Amino acid sequence: MSESNDNLPAETSGIVEVIPNPGMPEHHWRPTDVDPKAERRAERQVAMLFGLSMVCTVLFVVAYFTLSIGEDATVFAGFGASNVALGLTFGLALLFIGIGIIQLARKLMADHEISEMRHPAKSSDEDREVTLEALSQGLEESGLGRRPLIRNTLLGAVSLIGIPLVVGLRDLGPLPGDKLLSTIWEKDMRIVRDVTGTPILLSDLQIGDLANAQPEALFPTEENGYPELTGLEMQVGKSKASVILIRMNPDEIVPNKDRENWSVSGVVCYSKICTHVGCPISLAEQKTHHLLCPCHQSTFDLADSGRVIFGPAARALPQLPIAVDSEGYLVAQSDFTEPVGPSFWERDSS
Ligand code: FES
Incomplete structure (x- = not known):
């Protein structure tokens, strides 16, 4: 060792310091x-x-x-x-x-303590060459390289093998039949406020107002004569029939020849269930009349028949045709003209 290296750490001076093997600790038998x-x-x-x-x-x-x-x-x-x-x-x-x-x-289980030398993680070049050679030899011997028919059909078979699992998902529950095609809305049923069940007068809504609403049938009284719904029937009825009302300047509503009389003095009514995967929506932007779903940001234009203007939803928001009864209350003209909520197996995609 030269004199100039005396004060340098062992690593810097190029000298490798050998650490003695500490050996195994004393074994304690269980x-x-x-x-x-x-x-x-x-x-x-x-x-x-x-x-x-x-x-x-x-x-x-x-x-x-x-x-x-x-x-x-x-x-x-x-x-x-x-x-x-x-x-x-x-x-x-x-x-x-x-x-x-x-x-x-x-x-x-056996309680041997073992130790082994620690090798570099990377294989030696020689080992790598041998492995690559073995792989190409295996590929060659399998014949897949020179038998494209077998190779392609094997690839096809492997890629299709997951399909039975996906198809099996169809059996996860009973098919909905016609249960998703309609809601409890019907002609002349009043539109009432969510939670309180108070019928909504046309004059209650000012331009820019938005109200969460339900069909009156969910709030039966002696006066309205609707039968009481309970349990699952109540939950299903409510979840499918929930709507939002919004009032805008009638001139801002984009004319749609099939929906000329679906709104009243600028009040439009839409399903509250997003057509993507069914989240409830009510984030409306007053100026643009855009309704934003908080789940995946699908955005619907309430002035233009609920058209999708952004996001993953594939269908417009179903619109409920509304009118005003003789006492000035908002009522439905009929049920929705199409199923509400996300798409499902038997539904067409329009
Ligand atoms: S549920 Fe509305 S955007 Fe996905």
């Missing part, structure tokens, strides 16, 4: 390694956990077939008993397997 009784106890423990998992799986199947769902479902702590039972049994079945495997590894 109780299950030295005591056969402890080993048997641990074995029983692990087997019991796996056994409990099996019991939970069986209970899951029993719960699936015995607990009813839907309107006559048993309720447990505010949730459907079926959901609670299925969630608990399946969750516990997985948990017991997990704990069992951890216990198996900690207490019973």
